[in-house]
Amino acid sequence: MKKLLIALIAAAAVTATTIIIFTGDDAISRTSSITTLADYEYEIPPGTGGRTDAGEELDIFPLLLEVRVGESIRIVNNDDRDHLIGAFFVGAGETLTQEFVSSGVLTGECSIRPGSSFTLQVSE
Numbered sequence: 001m002k003k004l005l006i007a008l009i010a011a012a013a014v015t016a017t018t019i020i021i022f023t024g025d026d027a028i029s030r031t032s033s034i035t036t037l038a039d040y041e042y043e044i045p046p047g048t049g050g051r052t053d054a055g056e057e058l059d060i061f062p063l064l065l066e067v068r069v070g071e072s073i074r075i076v077n078n079d080d081r082d083h084l085i086g087a088f089f090v091g092a093g094e095t096l097t098q099e100f101v102s103s104g105v106l107t108g109e110c111s112i113r114p115g116s117s118f119t120l121q122v123s124e
Helices: 001-015 046-055
Strands: 019-023 024-030 040-044 064-068 072-077 081-087 089-090 095-100 102-108 115-124
Touching: 072 089, 081 102, 089 095
Parallel strands: 040 072, 064 115
Antiparallel strands: 019 024, 024 095, 072 095, 081 089, 102 115
């Protein structure tokens, strides 16, 4: 299921279309290419991949982000490398925007913090 979720997110980032991501029977988030203000915005700065390779500990994202249904997150990747932030794949030079449409928990690896995971908890 995790691979399916990552594949759907990657497809959304590449094609810049709107999709619904399913985990189990419930839709948790909607990916959109529309540029609007998000409730939570994060930037992956240029050179992040190299800094991580050099062993530098970066504090770009929290390990746990608690959001509410109806809120959204935007991740802007200004690095020359693709990054995996929990359940979100953000290609080099791309922006991912997610609106959360139902409660749930998304957890996955974080390429910016090797050995750590990023958990997104969506509540009503």
